[in-house]
Amino acid sequence: MAASSATYFFVVRVPSNSFSPSTRFSFLPLFKPSPSVSLKASPSRSRSANLFARNALETIDSKGTSVSKDRSLEAASLGSKPTILVSEKLGEAGLELLRSFGNVDCSYNLSPEELCSKISLCDALIVRSGTKVTRQVFEAAKGRLKVVGRAGVGIDNVDLQAATEFGCLVVNAPTANTVAAAEHGIALLAAMARNVAQADASIKAGKWQRNKYVGVSLVGKTLAVMGFGKVGSEVARRAKGLGMNVIAHDPYAVADRARAIGVDLVSFDEAITTADFISLHMPLTPTTTKVFNDGTFSKMKKGVRIINVARGGVIDEDALVRALDSGVVAQAALDVFIEEPPSKDSKLVQHENVTVTPHLGASTKEAQEGVAIEIAEAVVGALKGELSATAVNAPMVPPEVLSELSPYVVLAEKLGRMAVQLVSGGAGIKSAKVVYRSARDPDDLDTRLLRAMITKGIIEPISDTYVNLVNADFTAKQKGLRISEERVVVDSSPECPVDSIELRIANVQSKFASALLDDGEITVEGKVKDGTPHLTRVGSFSVDVSLERNLILCRQVDQPGMIGRVGNILGEKNVNVNFMSVCRTAARKLAIMAIGVDEEPDKETLKMIGEVSAIEEFVFLTL
Ligand SMILES: NC(=O)c1ccc[n+]([C@@H]2O[C@H](COP(=O)([O-])OP(=O)(O)OC[C@H]3O[C@@H](n4cnc5c(N)ncnc54)[C@H](O)[C@@H]3O)[C@@H](O)[C@H]2O)c1
Numbered sequence: 157m158a159a160s161s162a163t164y165f166f167v168v169r170v171p172s173n174s175f176s177p178s179t180r181f182s183f184l185p186l187f188k189p190s191p192s193v194s195l196k197a198s199p200s201r202s203r204s205a206n207l208f209a210r211n212a213l214e215t216i217d218s219k220g221t222s223v224s225k226d227r228s229l230e231a232a233s234l235g236s237k238p239t240i241l242v243s244e245k246l247g248e249a250g251l252e253l254l255r256s257f258g259n260v261d262c263s264y265n266l267s268p269e270e271l272c273s274k275i276s277l278c279d280a281l282i283v284r285s286g287t288k289v290t291r292q293v294f295e296a297a298k299g300r301l302k303v304v305g306r307a308g309v310g311i312d313n314v315d316l317q318a319a320t321e322f323g324c325l326v327v328n329a330p331t332a333n334t335v336a337a338a339e340h341g342i343a344l345l346a347a348m349a350r351n352v353a354q355a356d357a358s359i360k361a362g363k364w365q366r367n368k369y370v371g372v373s374l375v376g377k378t379l380a381v382m383g384f385g386k387v388g389s390e391v392a393r394r395a396k397g398l399g400m401n402v403i404a405h406d407p408y409a410v411a412d413r414a415r416a417i418g419v420d421l422v423s424f425d426e427a428i429t430t431a432d433f434i435s436l437h438m439p440l441t442p443t444t445t446k447v448f449n450d451g452t453f454s455k456m457k458k459g460v461r462i463i464n465v466a467r468g469g470v471i472d473e474d475a476l477v478r479a480l481d482s483g484v485v486a487q488a489a490l491d492v493f494i495e496e497p498p499s500k501d502s503k504l505v506q507h508e509n510v511t512v513t514p515h516l517g518a519s520t521k522e523a524q525e526g527v528a529i530e531i532a533e534a535v536v537g538a539l540k541g542e543l544s545a546t547a548v549n550a551p552m553v554p555p556e557v558l559s560e561l562s563p564y565v566v567l568a569e570k571l572g573r574m575a576v577q578l579v580s581g582g583a584g585i586k587s588a589k590v591v592y593r594s595a596r597d598p599d600d601l602d603t604r605l606l607r608a609m610i611t612k613g614i615i616e617p618i619s620d621t622y623v624n625l626v627n628a629d630f631t632a633k634q635k636g637l638r639i640s641e642e643r644v645v646v647d648s649s650p651e652c653p654v655d656s657i658e659l660r661i662a663n664v665q666s667k668f669a670s671a672l673l674d675d676g677e678i679t680v681e682g683k684v685k686d687g688t689p690h691l692t693r694v695g696s697f698s699v700d701v702s703l704e705r706n707l708i709l710c711r712q713v714d715q716p717g718m719i720g721r722v723g724n725i726l727g728e729k730n731v732n733v734n735f736m737s738v739c740r741t742a743a744r745k746l747a748i749m750a751i752g753v754d755e756e757p758d759k760e761t762l763k764m765i766g767e768v769s770a771i772e773e774f775v776f777l778t779l
């Protein structure tokens with residue numbers, strides 16, 4: 157049954173007015189309008205959506221969720237625009253941008269229950285550090301939530317694992333508040349050294365305590381910056397300007413970058429044992445949690461002063477109280493706490509040698525406007541299907557790579573969809589192999605996107621799981637599907653990233669035996685021609701048919717009149733043929749006919765095709 161690859165084939169291009177090839181590429185089609193509503197919104201619906209946006213803004217700062225607000229959210233969520241829930245205060249410029257794209261509901265101070273009850277009506281959620289985006293939130297979203305935007309840097313309040321499992325992209329705004337946070341760190345450093353907060357409180361209480369509030373000087377002192385990233389390096393730069401000797405500890409920082417601003421990178425122990433001031437700027441991760449504890453405080457210079465504008469959780473707060481009481485730590489200035497807000501009777505907050513601010517690091521007008529724009533752009537881009545440069549739980553693919561790979565991404569998904577439909581009982585697929593033929597060096601071809609789309613193509617037709625670049629690998633693992641990849645360097649133009657993609661599925665039965673190679677693997681291969689994905693091989697049969705909507709594959713005994721006979725059946729049933737390709741092993745021997753059709757033929761039409769005597773087997777595939 158398998159034909160040699162040296163086959164004859166010819167192609168009939170059937171002009172069709174009704175078909176318009178899909179030109180828009182979207183690798184992460186995150187927002188899909190509600191299926192219950194027509195995509196062409198009536199003018200009245202557009203008006204009500206705009207009205208909704210206005211109403212929503214009027215809910216700012218309202219505690220709790222009024223019935224009328226949720227009704228408008230429900231109404232808007234059915235429309236053709238995405239619904240974006242903003243759960244903490246966001247700069248106006250960002251809100252404007254969001255409103256120009258979707259329905260925006262600003263509901264602040266939601267309880268966890270209120271957030272969970274709203275979230276299934278929302279396509280995107282924008283938070284700052286005050287909203288905990290837990291697994292329960294993703295569960296309650298029932299698959300609708302596609303993007304979480306963190307208007308700021310730290311994403312420790314978002315359950316990233318759960319986001320990934322639910323295919324929800326998380327993006328942050330990592331740059332716009334850097335300077336604000338660094339300035340706040342310096343403000344706390346200076347205020348602490350000169351007892352500004354304590355002296356202010358004292359004088360307001362009617363006292364005049366000049367001897368009590370004698371401070372310490374900064375010039376000539378050693379500052380250890382723990383975490384030499386964006387904020388840490390800006391703090392270091394400013395501290396140098398104050399005449400401090402700055403050292404830094406960061407296991408991942410580049411020494412040259414530090415040296416360029418006159419900072420030595422040192423070990424953790426050297427940093428904490430030599431510093432007079434220690435300023436914390438690392439993220440909260442399992443490794444940094446409570447990294448400042450009884451053990452580490454005991455190694456510090458007696459009388460050290462600590463500033464924390466990073467995350468409360470990097471310090472064991474009880475241990476810090478002990479270190480302050482014993483005098484090992486002379487003073488601390490804290491903007492962040494394990495629990496926010498901290499309890500009123502927190503020993504740490506109430507300690508006389510502690511200066512506190514309520515997580516104000518990013519709170520300047522300038523930073524908040526910048527963050528709002530940065531996050532709004534990222535969320536809108538993600539909803540449009542673009543990959544954000546600030547994606548936290550998805551591989552970052554540079555825009556130029558993305559645009560180059562875009563037609564191959566479509567091809568990859570269609571090959572996956574095709575292959576799974578060729579398997580009888582598709583759910584039993586355990587492994588798939590993808591072979592990329594390319595003139596490029598394997599290191600010069602990023603296939604993560606292609607692999608994700610093949611996974612999407614294989615999984616989506618046989619399950620209700622939504623697959624995208626975020627959750628593709630996770631979902632494949634969950635379903636017990638192992639995707640292996642092979643790259644074959646071929647002699648073609650390196651201008652073109654991929655010459656062909658071949659997908660093989662082993663250890664399965666096929667409902668179209670001609671799709672099996674001699675080794676028993678279902679094999680389909682495709683290429684991109686003039687920007688359009690084409691099927692170029694099924695099993696060992698060469699074909700050439702553009703992968704557009706629906707495809708009928710027939711194996712037949714080659715004889716005159718076959719194209720006409722099948723074409724007539726389809727024509728009589730008003731099924732528009734847009735492409736046809738026939739490949740045969742030799743004249744009057746076996747042939748494979750691939751027919752692209754715009755409409756899905758009904759069962760009767762397919763039965764009639766099957767009854768054509770020369771047709772040995774056929775399959776209908778939806779792409
Ligand atoms: N208080 C605020 O309002 C405020 C504002 C902005 C940022 N932040 C927080 O400040 C921190 C830093 O922000 P950023 O924008 O500079 O982030 P960043 O990612 O640019 O820098 C973090 C640095 O920490 C380093 N790091 C990671 N693990 C470390 C470890 N174990 N020891 C030492 N260094 C380690 C990383 O290599 C990185 O260079 C984050 O926790 C962020 O959430 C707080």
Ligand SMILES: O=C(O)[C@H](O)COP(=O)(O)O
Nearest residue numbers: 284285307308309310518
């Ligand atoms: O990580 C951050 O960006 C800061 O902690 C700012 O948090 P905020 O947005 O809640 O002010």
